Amino acid sequence: MRFPVRIAVRSTLTVLALASLAACASTPKPMGPAPTQQPPPPQQQQEAAPTAAPAPAPVTEQMPSGPIPGSVRDFVVNVGDRVYFDFDKYDVRNDARPLLDAQAAWLRQYPNVRVRIEGNCDELGTREYNFALGARRANSVKQYLASHGIPLARIDTVSFGKERLLDTSGGDPAQAHNRNAHTAITEGAR
Amino acid sequence: MRSMIQTLTHLFHRTAGFQPASLPRFKRRSVEKTPATPVAGWKPAVRWPTSIQLFLAPLFTLALLTTPAAAAIVINVDQGATQPLPIAVPAFNGPAVGGQIAQVVSADLERSGLFRPLDPATFKATPGDVNVQPSFDDWKSISAQALLTGQVVSDADGRLSANFRLWDTYAGEQLLGLQFSSTNENWRRVAHKIADAVYEKLTGASGYFDTRIVFVAESGARGRRVRRLAIMDQDGANPSYLTDGSYMVFTPRFSENSQEITYMALRPTGSNVYLLNIESTRQETVGHFPGMVFAPRFSPDGRKVAFSAEKDGNSDIWVMDLASHAMSRLTTDPSIDTSPSFSPDGGQIVFNSDRGGSPQIYVMNADGSGVHRVSFGSGRYTTPVWSPDGKLIAFTKQEGAGFHIGIMAPDGSGERILTSSTLDEGPTWAPNSRVIMFSRETSGAHLWTVDVSGRITQPAPYPLAASDAAWSPLLH
CATH class of the missing domain: 2.120.10.30 (TolB, C-terminal domain)
Incomplete structure (x- = not known):
């Protein structure tokens, strides 16, 4: 038999691998901001950590009212982990600067945090070109953060091209969402 | 003795509007190259007995001399979807795999868009001995312009060989006679090689089915x-x-x-x-x-x-x-x-x-x-x-x-x-x-x-x- 094709993989591996893939699927962000607007710059006091209760509370379990400072959740909710790009462009838009400034400030505050900038593209391009374009977007954010005091050694980049679409509904608003760079915290968060 | 099924090479050249192909008109790559590059598991294609080789040789010559304009049957690739060549591919004689091989050949040819394999239910005859010339009237009556007949032999050692002949039913001529051999489990590849040989013979372009x-x-x-x-x-x-x-x-x-x-x-x-x-x-x-x-x-x-x-x-x-x-x-x-x-x-x-x-x-x-x-x-x-x-x-x-x-x-x-x-x-x-x-x-x-x-x-x-x-x- 000339062409025995072997399945290179064990099913147990498959299960483990799929599980890990799911786990790696980055922090879900069900809905980003409107693409033409960046989220507002972080308001430092907006989600302050809960302070001591002024009066004794009844003995019920109470969740803190906001994310733990320095946590991934803190970064996502209070800073914002995604900036957007124009079609086939990779330069940081003016409206993305406040958010990236805030990312830089947060990262300076938590110097043990490492991040991975994930460049993403819309569906209006072919696969290989979009890997290159996504890499440019990731690098733009990386350079921006570096120019705001974050050591390059703390920043990795990757391009997901058009393979990690945020919004698969099609249409211009969806594609505008898909053109983004996502700042994923890879280690060092609380 | 002009073959009525003409090579389509000239039409290929014309199709895309680019410079003419320099391919020889009768490039028979897969079938002729096989003997030159023996690979484990594949027996070189075996030619038919000398009498048929003698018969084939003058046929090639004549076909080469025939100008494209003289083609009686035209399958224009530009109209490939509307005028595919009607071809009959009855089950090859021999064990059941002969029927399966015919189906795979038929499907390959049909998917190319250049051929229209005829429904076996309309066949008026069952081809007999592959070495005996078929009754062309039976096939002309259902408008089959080409006919592929074959014989499969599967031996006790797990070897399978398929002899086949491609006929121009209107000219009453054999266009091709070849044999492919392999193992029994490789029957699909045998079928694809046969389809490639038919495609090459009738279009002048090399085949692509054994891929x-x-x-x-x-x-x-x-x-x-x-x-x-x-x-x-x-x-x-x-x-x-x-x-x-x-x-x-x-x-x-x-x-x-x-x-x-x-x-x-x-x-x-x-x-x-x-x-x-x-x-x-x-x-x-x-x-x-x-x-x-x-x-x-x-x-x-x-x-x-x-x-x-x-x-x-x-x-x-x-x-x-x-x-x-x-x-x-x-x-x-x-x-x-x-x-x-x-x-x-x-x-x-x-x-x-x-x-x-x-x-x-x-x-x-x-x-x-x-x-x-x-x-x-x-x-x-x-x-x-x-x-x-x-x-x-x-x-x-x-x-x-x-x-x-x-x-x-x-x-x-x-x-x-x-x-x-x-x-x-x-x-x-x-x-x-x-x-x-x-x-x-x-x-x-x-x-x-x-x-x-x-x-x-x-x-x-x-x-x-x-x-x-x-x-x-x-x-x-």
Whole structure:
């Protein structure tokens, strides 16, 4: 038999691998901001950590009212982990600067945090070109953060091209969402 | 004694409006090359007895002398979908596999769009001994212009041999008489080789049925799809997975011997380009790079892999010698340079760059010199792939809200758009440079084929979600 094709993989591996893939699927962000607007710059006091209760509370379990400072959740909710790009462009838009400034400030505050900038593209391009374009977007954010005091050694980049679409509904608003760079915290968060 | 079924070579030449093919009119590659390149598992094609060889020789001569204009039966590839050649492919005599072989041959020919296999229910006769001339009136009466008859012998050692003859029913002539031998379990490949021989004899172009497709099998929700490397026969048979889906895979491409695949793997931590031997399943990476590495493709001799590597946001094209692992950088422009594809002589590389402000197609020498742009139409051009015969470049063109698969000459002239949808991309050539497979994303990505005339567009024989197909060379 000339062409025995072997399945290179064990099913147990498959299960483990799929599980890990799911786990790696980055922090879900069900809905980003409107693409033409960046989220507002972080308001430092907006989600302050809960302070001591002024009066004794009844003995019920109470969740803190906001994310733990320095946590991934803190970064996502209070800073914002995604900036957007124009079609086939990779330069940081003016409206993305406040958010990236805030990312830089947060990262300076938590110097043990490492991040991975994930460049993403819309569906209006072919696969290989979009890997290159996504890499440019990731690098733009990386350079921006570096120019705001974050050591390059703390920043990795990757391009997901058009393979990690945020919004698969099609249409211009969806594609505008898909053109983004996502700042994923890879280690060092609380 | 003029054959009524004429070679279609001249029509192929005319189809795309490019320079005439220099292929000999009776290129019989797979059948004639087989004896010269013996490979384990394949017995060289055996000619029929001397009397038939003597008969064949003058037939070739006459056919070569016959001018295209004298053809009595015309299958114009431009009208391939409307005037396919009616052909009868009754079950081969012998064991049951003879019927299966006839079905596979029939399906191959039909899918090409150039043939119309007739419904066996309409047959008025059952061919007898393959060595006895059939009664042509029986086949003419159902308008079968060609008839394929065969005999299968399966011996106790698990060997299978198929003798077959191709007949021109109106001229009452034998056009072809050959025998292929292999093992019993290889019967499908025997059938594909027979289909290739028939296709070659009747079209003048080399066949493409004894080939395989490597592709990305997709499952799961859009945006979070699981992607596995998969391989199947050209007709969709024998599909199997090569990777488990634990990491994303893209853009697999065959080496010239069809045994090695290079592809891109993408994990959250970055990408790799792998070389995978599909027989041994041995896999190695081409190396580690500081940034993204993607868009790999073998050189025509299989000794090098060209790919894109990205550093600080800038993607350039590199080439690695697989024996020495020496790497050289071919582009240095601060633009996107990707999707390299070698010319079949290995002397040039067509690639995609946005150095002019938008993605366009460029050609350079294989050492990186002599870069020049070849696409000048409106729209955005990506994914260039050089055809195996060197005469065409297939590409994806994006214009407005539409995506198209198109072809052009390597100098950029004669652009022809073959397909149109909201998202077509990723063309790959059949080894005869007559058919292109591509991905179409509608509700899920699926594989499609289109012939170079653009007339015969149809889903590829793989019903599930898939993308990034690559067609193998003809198998040996």
